[in-house]
Amino acid sequence: MDLTKVDAIIENYDGDATSLLAIMQDVQDQENYLPREAVNHISAKLDVPVSRIYSMATFFESFHLEPRGKHICTVCMGTACHVRGAQRLVEHLERDLKVKSGGTTEDLQFTLEEVNCVGACALGPLVIIDGEYHGNVTSTRLTRAVKKLKASEGGE
Numbered sequence: 001m002d003l004t005k006v007d008a009i010i011e012n013y014d015g016d017a018t019s020l021l022a023i024m025q026d027v028q029d030q031e032n033y034l035p036r037e038a039v040n041h042i043s044a045k046l047d048v049p050v051s052r053i054y055s056m057a058t059f060f061e062s063f064h065l066e067p068r069g070k071h072i073c074t075v076c077m078g079t080a081c082h083v084r085g086a087q088r089l090v091e092h093l094e095r096d097l098k099v100k101s102g103g104t105t106e107d108l109q110f111t112l113e114e115v116n117c118v119g120a121c122a123l124g125p126l127v128i129i130d131g132e133y134h135g136n137v138t139s140t141r142l143t144r145a146v147k148k149l150k151a152s153e154g155g156e
């Protein structure tokens, strides 16, 4: 990643090591994961051991240490969504995106994930695409949403 972006984030927090968690979060928000070179850079800049950053990243499950796609598709697999066909939606997205659930496409455009109930059961089955909730979603609507994203990236 461009480390000047990491510098800018650190600068936003006045280089204050007590803001480590927020800095890590902001880096992840930009990259969708916490790249190793960013961790090393933060460590050097804030004089915080790399091991501490990794232990925080592991403790807070919201951090991702492996590359994730630019677009994140998350299918809710909680009970309410599951009984309304969430598994079929996962399989549909696996075919559409050509990636297994839990994986990221080779071009780093899409990550397909599953999550347990996100508390919007009445909308099930629910798929979250780049943070936007799609309720009562169908395979057709998913295909349309994926096509739109691909088109916006200059793909199909």
Ligand code: FES
Pocket (backbone or CB within 6 Å): 076, 077, 078, 079, 080, 081, 082, 116, 117, 118, 119, 120, 121, 122, 124, 126
């Ligand atoms: S089961 Fe999917 S939102 Fe609750």
